[in-house]
Amino acid sequence: MPLLARSARIAIGALPLAGCSAVLDPQGPVGAAEKLILYNALAIMLVIVVPTILATLAFAWWFRASNSRAQYRPYWAFSGTLELIVWAIPALVVIFLGGIAWFGSHALDPYRPLSSNEKPVEVEVVSLDWKWLFIYPDDGIASVNKLVIPVGKPVHFRLTSSGVMNSFFVPQLGSQIYTMAGMTSQLHLQADRVGTYEGLSAQFSGEGFAGMRFETRALAADDYAAWIARTKATEPRLDQAAYADLAKPSRNVAPSTYSAVEPGLFDWIVAGSSSVVESGMGHGASRSMERKP
Numbered sequence: 001m002p003l004l005a006r007s008a009r010i011a012i013g014a015l016p017l018a019g020c021s022a023v024l025d026p027q028g029p030v031g032a033a034e035k036l037i038l039y040n041a042l043a044i045m046l047v048i049v050v051p052t053i054l055a056t057l058a059f060a061w062w063f064r065a066s067n068s069r070a071q072y073r074p075y076w077a078f079s080g081t082l083e084l085i086v087w088a089i090p091a092l093v094v095i096f097l098g099g100i101a102w103f104g105s106h107a108l109d110p111y112r113p114l115s116s117n118e119k120p121v122e123v124e125v126v127s128l129d130w131k132w133l134f135i136y137p138d139d140g141i142a143s144v145n146k147l148v149i150p151v152g153k154p155v156h157f158r159l160t161s162s163g164v165m166n167s168f169f170v171p172q173l174g175s176q177i178y179t180m181a182g183m184t185s186q187l188h189l190q191a192d193r194v195g196t197y198e199g200l201s202a203q204f205s206g207e208g209f210a211g212m213r214f215e216t217r218a219l220a221a222d223d224y225a226a227w228i229a230r231t232k233a234t235e236p237r238l239d240q241a242a243y244a245d246l247a248k249p250s251r252n253v254a255p256s257t258y259s260a261v262e263p264g265l266f267d268w269i270v271a272g273s274s275s276v277v278e279s280g281m282g283h284g285a286s287r288s289m290e291r292k293p
Contacts, residue, residue, distance in 0.1 A: 022171035027197060027218070028190045030108060030174035037104040044096050048089065110175050110187040113154065120156040120188070121149060124266040127159075127166035127179040127201065129249040130208030135238075135266055141231045142238045144246070145214040146255035150224040151194050157187040160270050162247050167203035170216050176202050184270055191218035208251035215255060235259040240268065 026032040063070045113120065124135040135142045147170075149155050159168055161179040169176035173189045191197070201212040219227060236242070238258035243265060 022198065025172055026174065027172045027193050027195060028174065029114060029192065030189055031172055032174075033104070033108055034174045037100055040100050041097055044093060044100070048093055108175065110177050110185070112188065113156070114188045114190055116154045116190070118153045120154040123147070123149070123155055123157050125157050125159040125168060125179065126266070126269055127161045127164075127168065127205075127212075128247050129162070129164065129206060130201075130212040130251055131246075131253040132168075132199070132201075132212070132214045133243075133246065134214075135261055136228075137261070137266070139228050139232075140260055141228060141235075142258040142261045143231070144256045145253055146257070147199060147214055147216045148224065148227055149191055149216070149218055150221050151191050151218045152221075154188055154190045157189070158266065159185045159187065160266070162269065164205045165203060166201050166205050166212075168199070169202040170197055170199040172197045173216070178203065182270060182272060191216075194218055194220055206249075208249065211252040231257045232259050238262065238265065240265065243269070 023031070023038070024035060026035050122136065122138050124137060126133040126135070131145050132147070133142060133144055134147050157168070157177075159177060159179045160183060161181045163181050165181075166179045167176055168179055168187070170189065173191060175187055175189060177185050177187045179185065195218055197216040197218065199214040199216045201209060205212065235257045237260040238246075239262040242258070
């Protein structure tokens with residue numbers, strides 16, 4: 001096989017694993033806990049997979065035609081010991097894997113605040129066609145396709161959608177969560193290291209889905225405060241009229257910021273903005289499903 005064709009086959013085969021590196025390189029407590037769950041589950045499964053493979057090879061070698069010591073038992077029918085092994089081991093695997101999933105999912109409940117002495121940073125998230133809007137209610141600013149957070153501080157997200165259901169996901173920070181029109185969900189994350197991490201939509205949402213990505217920048221406290229100050233000093237205001245224009249479908253939108261945000265804009269979006277009505281959701285989708293942490 002030519003070298004080029006062989007390399008192409010290897011590259012295509014590796015595509016399904018392309019997103020794994022970010023999940024396995026966590027930069028916060030939630031991502032680290034999820035990585036531990038994955039490793040624990042892998043270890044439990046390997047305890048079964050590796051001995052099974054070795055036993056298969058050993059049986060094939062032992063019962064080969066040239067081995068006169070292997071006993072042929074054509075009338076063998078039952079062994080209580082083998083039955084116990086065959087049923088007990090899978091049962092234990094299911095119990096262990098189920099326990100990891102049960103306790104891990106409760107410990108990583110996205111509505112549960114992270115343990116910290118720091119006050120959480122509030123961020124309101126709106127998934128649009130096909131971009132992300134981030135509102136910082138405490139600071140009165142907003143950004144599009146750019147999420148900026150301080151290192152070492154928990155971040156409390158409230159999330160909704162302008163219409164089509166989407167899924168908010170920053171692989172290196174953890175915990176994918178859905179966004180739906182007229183409803184709010186919550187998520188708590190934290191970045192432990194300064195850096196830039198990729199964020200994306202993990203739910204197909206139409207023609208512009210491929211470009212629905214955002215940059216997550218984790219900054220030191222001083223740099224984060226400086227970014228807020230620069231944003232307040234240089235960028236335009238986000239009100240209902242500006243939001244209506246922003247909510248129009250668009251692809252591959254460049255990151256931008258707003259120096260001021262109309263108070264209550266996020267709740268107005270949840271209650272049923274014009275974009276929700278135009279997308280066919282109607283005012284019936286304006287029910288808030290927010291659950292308190």
